[in-house]
Amino acid sequence: MDITDWDNGEIMQLVMAKGHITQKMLLSELRDENGDIIPQSTFSCKIRRNTLKLAEFQEICKILGYKIEIELVNK
Numbered sequence: 176m177d178i179t180d181w182d183n184g185e186i187m188q189l190v191m192a193k194g195h196i197t198q199k200m201l202l203s204e205l206r207d208e209n210g211d212i213i214p215q216s217t218f219s220c221k222i223r224r225n226t227l228k229l230a231e232f233q234e235i236c237k238i239l240g241y242k243i244e245i246e247l248v249n250k
Contacts, residue, residue, distance in 0.1 A: 183227040187235075194239040204238050 178186055191201060198215055205211045211234075221227045236243055 183222045183225045183232075186232070187222050187227070190235065190239060190241065194241075196239065201235065201238070205234065208238055209234070 178189070181189075191197065194201075196204075198218060202213055202215055202218055205213060221231075233243065
């Protein structure tokens, strides 16, 4: 699936829907995994403002069992 032009909100909506998880559940798992305490309002703002960091997204993917792949597109 090509998500190159998607924003944080679209990507997180897909990942959480496929993982059958809510923001609240995800934040709880992030806290349990590595002690990160992120208020839900802060997380929502990061998604809405498109400021979710790559490292944060990588951790989310790890928790939900996804891997991130980069594929060269021949032009």
